[in-house]
Amino acid sequence: YQITEKTYRVVSVYGLAFTEYVTGGNTGVSAGDSDSLFVPLDYSMTTEMTNRDYENVVAKSLHVVVNTLKVVKTKWYQTGVFKVVLFIAAV
Numbered sequence: 001y002q003i004t005e006k007t008y009r010v011v012s013v014y015g016l017a018f019t020e021y022v023t024g025g026n027t028g029v030s031a032g033d034s035d036s037l038f039v040p041l042d043y044s045m046t047t048e049m050t051n052r053d054y055e056n057v058v059a060k061s062l063h064v065v066v067n068t069l070k071v072v073k074t075k076w077y078q079t080g081v082f083k084v085v086l087f088i089a090a091v
Contacts, residue, residue, distance in 0.1 A: 016032075
């Protein structure tokens with residue numbers, strides 16, 4: 001963001017990733033340009049911003065995150081192992 005007429009500040013972050021641990025040992029990873037990747041900001045970063053920039057940052061930070069997990073049970077004959085055995089038996 002712009003500090004003075006001729007100077008500005010750039011914050012670059014590389015390799016940022018966020019891992020969510022969900023019930024049952026499942027995980028979700030958000031990285032790179034993912035829309036589900038949120039970066040927390042420290043209040044001290046906003047003290048030098050103009051009111052307009054501060055309002056934009058605050059407006060963009062108002063997100064609600066809802067995590068869902070869908071468990072799908074498969075029958076024993078729907079598994080990959082059974083398909084391989086069936087293929088070998090058919091040959």
